[in-house]
Amino acid sequence: MKSPEIYHSQIPARSTGGAGGRRPLLPIASDAFLFFSGAVAALLLVWTFSTFSNSQPHSTTTNFDTQISDPKLSVKDDVSCDVSSNGYNHRYDPSDPNFYDDPDFGYTIDKPVRNWDEKRKEWFKHHPSFGSGSEERVLVLSGSQSGPCSNPIGDHLLLRFFKNKVDYCRIHGYDIFYNNVLLHPQMHTYWAKIPAVRAAMLAHPEAEWIWWVDSDAAFTDMDFKLPLDRYKNHNFVVHGWPKLIYEKKSWTSLNAGVFLIRNSQWALDFMDVWSGMGPQTPNYEKWGEILRETCKDKIFKESDDQTGLVYLLLKEKEKWGDKIYVEGEYYFEGYWLEIVETLKNITARYNEVERGVSRLRRRHGEKVSEAYSMIWDEYLKDAGYGKFSWRRPFITHFTGCQPCSGKHNQMYSGQSCWDAMLKALNFADNQVLRNYGFVHRDLLDSASVTPLPFDFPA
Amino acid sequence: MKSPEIYHSQIPARSTGGAGGRRPLLPIASDAFLFFSGAVAALLLVWTFSTFSNSQPHSTTTNFDTQISDPKLSVKDDVSCDVSSNGYNHRYDPSDPNFYDDPDFGYTIDKPVRNWDEKRKEWFKHHPSFGSGSEERVLVLSGSQSGPCSNPIGDHLLLRFFKNKVDYCRIHGYDIFYNNVLLHPQMHTYWAKIPAVRAAMLAHPEAEWIWWVDSDAAFTDMDFKLPLDRYKNHNFVVHGWPKLIYEKKSWTSLNAGVFLIRNSQWALDFMDVWSGMGPQTPNYEKWGEILRETCKDKIFKESDDQTGLVYLLLKEKEKWGDKIYVEGEYYFEGYWLEIVETLKNITARYNEVERGVSRLRRRHGEKVSEAYSMIWDEYLKDAGYGKFSWRRPFITHFTGCQPCSGKHNQMYSGQSCWDAMLKALNFADNQVLRNYGFVHRDLLDSASVTPLPFDFPA
Numbered sequence: 001m002k003s004p005e006i007y008h009s010q011i012p013a014r015s016t017g018g019a020g021g022r023r024p025l026l027p028i029a030s031d032a033f034l035f036f037s038g039a040v041a042a043l044l045l046v047w048t049f050s051t052f053s054n055s056q057p058h059s060t061t062t063n064f065d066t067q068i069s070d071p072k073l074s075v076k077d078d079v080s081c082d083v084s085s086n087g088y089n090h091r092y093d094p095s096d097p098n099f100y101d102d103p104d105f106g107y108t109i110d111k112p113v114r115n116w117d118e119k120r121k122e123w124f125k126h127h128p129s130f131g132s133g134s135e136e137r138v139l140v141l142s143g144s145q146s147g148p149c150s151n152p153i154g155d156h157l158l159l160r161f162f163k164n165k166v167d168y169c170r171i172h173g174y175d176i177f178y179n180n181v182l183l184h185p186q187m188h189t190y191w192a193k194i195p196a197v198r199a200a201m202l203a204h205p206e207a208e209w210i211w212w213v214d215s216d217a218a219f220t221d222m223d224f225k226l227p228l229d230r231y232k233n234h235n236f237v238v239h240g241w242p243k244l245i246y247e248k249k250s251w252t253s254l255n256a257g258v259f260l261i262r263n264s265q266w267a268l269d270f271m272d273v274w275s276g277m278g279p280q281t282p283n284y285e286k287w288g289e290i291l292r293e294t295c296k297d298k299i300f301k302e303s304d305d306q307t308g309l310v311y312l313l314l315k316e317k318e319k320w321g322d323k324i325y326v327e328g329e330y331y332f333e334g335y336w337l338e339i340v341e342t343l344k345n346i347t348a349r350y351n352e353v354e355r356g357v358s359r360l361r362r363r364h365g366e367k368v369s370e371a372y373s374m375i376w377d378e379y380l381k382d383a384g385y386g387k388f389s390w391r392r393p394f395i396t397h398f399t400g401c402q403p404c405s406g407k408h409n410q411m412y413s414g415q416s417c418w419d420a421m422l423k424a425l426n427f428a429d430n431q432v433l434r435n436y437g438f439v440h441r442d443l444l445d446s447a448s449v450t451p452l453p454f455d456f457p458a
Numbered sequence: 459m460k461s462p463e464i465y466h467s468q469i470p471a472r473s474t475g476g477a478g479g480r481r482p483l484l485p486i487a488s489d490a491f492l493f494f495s496g497a498v499a500a501l502l503l504v505w506t507f508s509t510f511s512n513s514q515p516h517s518t519t520t521n522f523d524t525q526i527s528d529p530k531l532s533v534k535d536d537v538s539c540d541v542s543s544n545g546y547n548h549r550y551d552p553s554d555p556n557f558y559d560d561p562d563f564g565y566t567i568d569k570p571v572r573n574w575d576e577k578r579k580e581w582f583k584h585h586p587s588f589g590s591g592s593e594e595r596v597l598v599l600s601g602s603q604s605g606p607c608s609n610p611i612g613d614h615l616l617l618r619f620f621k622n623k624v625d626y627c628r629i630h631g632y633d634i635f636y637n638n639v640l641l642h643p644q645m646h647t648y649w650a651k652i653p654a655v656r657a658a659m660l661a662h663p664e665a666e667w668i669w670w671v672d673s674d675a676a677f678t679d680m681d682f683k684l685p686l687d688r689y690k691n692h693n694f695v696v697h698g699w700p701k702l703i704y705e706k707k708s709w710t711s712l713n714a715g716v717f718l719i720r721n722s723q724w725a726l727d728f729m730d731v732w733s734g735m736g737p738q739t740p741n742y743e744k745w746g747e748i749l750r751e752t753c754k755d756k757i758f759k760e761s762d763d764q765t766g767l768v769y770l771l772l773k774e775k776e777k778w779g780d781k782i783y784v785e786g787e788y789y790f791e792g793y794w795l796e797i798v799e800t801l802k803n804i805t806a807r808y809n810e811v812e813r814g815v816s817r818l819r820r821r822h823g824e825k826v827s828e829a830y831s832m833i834w835d836e837y838l839k840d841a842g843y844g845k846f847s848w849r850r851p852f853i854t855h856f857t858g859c860q861p862c863s864g865k866h867n868q869m870y871s872g873q874s875c876w877d878a879m880l881k882a883l884n885f886a887d888n889q890v891l892r893n894y895g896f897v898h899r900d901l902l903d904s905a906s907v908t909p910l911p912f913d914f915p916a
Binding site: 365446 | 548634827832913
């Protein structure tokens with residue numbers, strides 16, 4: 001595979017272009033003050049560059065030039081050596097010992113972690129490029145079994161569901177991790193997400209929130225974003241109906257297939273207690289009984305994560321309840337059977353609005369889509385949220401369909417599940433594809449798209 | 459779905475937290491500054507904000523606060539109102555007309571685009587938060603058919619291949635778009651990527667490079683990054699062997715399943731010519747003949763994109779060749795049959811190195827993995843690249859396996875293909891999973907992982 005001399009250039013150990021040089025916090029500030037004792041004007045300029053540089057990767061090329069032109073400004077402990085095009089310094093992990101260097105620190109649920117909030121704070125101190133916007137940083141987490149699905153179209157549907165999540169994350173700048181393995185061999189099915197969420201928290205100290213989204217849930221409003229402000233005093237958000245939880249004590253009073261959990265010590269402690277009802281414990285059977293006593297409508301005998309969550313809200317409210325936000329205002333996740341038939345009318349309403357507002361028909365780069373979501377908000381004021389609204393449902397969850405196993409709830413046919421999934425996925429895909437110039441005219445026809453004419457509603 | 463008053467808070471139209479997060483450095487420095495000299499500082503701050511707020515989204519919260527406290531400082535056309543946690547301003551698209559507002563501008567291959575380089579420059583001018591690091595910005599593009607695969611495990615493999623790409627992109631901060639639709643109904647199979655690449659270029663003016671990676675190719679070195687410096691004078695990079703191209707004139711002298719193409723007018727013009735050999739043209743059959751005359755070893759009669767590329771290198775070298783970099787130095791993509799058997803030895807060599815270097819065994823946040831790739835580089839100096847090297851192959855391409863259709867090359871069995879894919883995917887997955895604390899002990903066992911003990915080599 002050797003190629004002629006003409007192509008035989010040395011390959012660099014790593015592309016050294018980087019995004020240019022960012023400079024660390026402290027050296028700069030001190031540079032700045034040294035400069036004050038010198039000639040003021042020129043130094044103010046350098047100070048300006050340098051002050052901005054540590055929190056503003058976007059000025060890095062400038063800084064780098066400045067550094068080159070002035071060796072005195074060269075940086076110790078290469079915090080600024082390289083920044084990726086998204087502004088993070090992926091290449092900087094200072095040698096100062098941190099929690100990862102503690103032999104007792106582990107990713108498995110049997111290794112308790114202490115003072116995680118302080119440890120995260122410390123991590124940020126040593127990784128300043130991840131500081132800005134950290135409170136809004138969300139890591140989306142999903143996953144499915146490690147082997148092929150028994151339902152013949154199961155894996156195809158999982159591929160489409162995963163693509164849908166990746167699209168949402170790309171548009172909003174979120175990271176996503178899809179997990180195909182059981183991190184705890186006994187924590188199967190709905191229990192598998194807990195060790196995954198836990199490991200993701202510890203592997204991603206930079207993320208404030210871990211957002212578990214089941215593999216059979218699709219984002220059906222690509223514009224909508226979590227109202228994180230609303231959750232600022234909470235650590236766990238789940239879709240549910242307090243009346244059903246506290247009065248009916250129903251195991252379906254909430255849905256544990258989608259939840260938002262703050263990367264925090266609270267979350268680690270909570271998951272320790274929650275997973276304590278799981279199949280990996282000697283108390284698994286006992287918990288099955290307790291949960292059925294607690295939620296009389298629970299149909300199967302095994303302890304499950306969802307009923308476990310209801311139990312903790314009912315029996316340990318004072319301990320956990322204050323930090324758990326039961327979201328019922330919008331489709332944090334919604335039952336597909338209630339949603340899918342509304343998509344046609346919703347599309348018509350959106351097109352109707354769009355016909356009247358040229359700004360909404362304006363084409364744009366995908367990366368600035370949120371600018372148009374904000375314009376949409378003005379026109380969605382009266383749309384409402386959730387059931388009976390004409391706003392796009394945020395997340396459509398195919399609870400009961402079991403795309404991978406195919407063992408769907410017998411109250412509906414498999415075909416109605418698969419058709420509904422394609423409808424929802426193509427409904428979402430139309431919101432993505434329009435920024436590439438195309439549209440699915442028929443939501444049941446995944447294969448066909450037509451070019452979107454200029455200045456026309458989708 | 460209405461919930462009791464206690465949960466009945468107004469939902470904000472959109473989370474208004476913005477970049478939020480930790481207190482930026484600027485106020486601190488500027489306090490000191492104001493203390494030093496009030497009047498000068500105020501003036502400089504005005505200048506500073508107006509000059510920098512555009513290019514430093516990471517300071518936008520600060521700027522925004524300052525703007526509120528001092529109307530004189532307000533920045534025209536809300537550039538700094540909101541920035542996502544990754545530093546881009548996804549919410550800012552100024553009203554100034556741009557190329558998207560031109561009715562003649564279209565995403566389909568029949569709508570020629572002119573002066574694209576100038577149009578991109580102009581776009582950056584109006585979207586400063588995307589300016590920094592733009593030369594290094596890569597959008598990974600892949601895709602597969604819109605319907606289920608005929609090979610029973612095809613979709614499962616595609617899901618695993620896609621997850622592998624998403625993992626690589628998350629680690630390095632790249633965007634990825636997976637396309638499931640034929641953007642041009644006649645441009646099927648290997649021709650489908652051209653309209654997809656074209657649409658992606660126009661939808662992503664912020665991306666300097668579009669990197670097409672076939673659905674059946676896996677990243678098997680999660681550390682390695684494209685040596686973009688090497689390609690700075692080129693617009694198209696493909697894996698190939700100049701001797702085979704220019705002397706043997708073989709249609710397999712390069713592989714068109716993975717290529718890097720600069721988002722540029724050159725690329726649009728090149729793709730116009732390249733796609734001119736495609737099935738959507740009246741000349742398709744004629745091109746089939748021409749290509750077979752040009753590359754005598756071409757086995758099938760239809761015109762294909764790969765032989766078309768060889769043709770353009772041979773017949774229009776002066777027109778296109780100078781800007782096409784034929785990469786033969788490392789596994790820009792590599793033939794799986796040549797690679798898979800080497801993975802075991804490569805793993806052993808890496809573990810051997812790791813046993814001797816504690817820094818390489820150090821645990822860390824996934825987001826700073828590149829810091830450890832850089833340390834690895836010191837120990838991989840003698841590993842070589844590509845065939846006969848013990849460096850991890852960058853991309854393993856399952857050419858001939860056809861995971862989706864299952865119509866694999868008859869020189870090997872389907873099983874040997876699927877096994878090799880699982881080996882390669884789990885080999886890659888081990889590089890990802892270790893940052894979550896786990897490892898596959900057996901590359902053929904996708905289901906089982908074991909916790910990675912502290913300070914042990916994988």
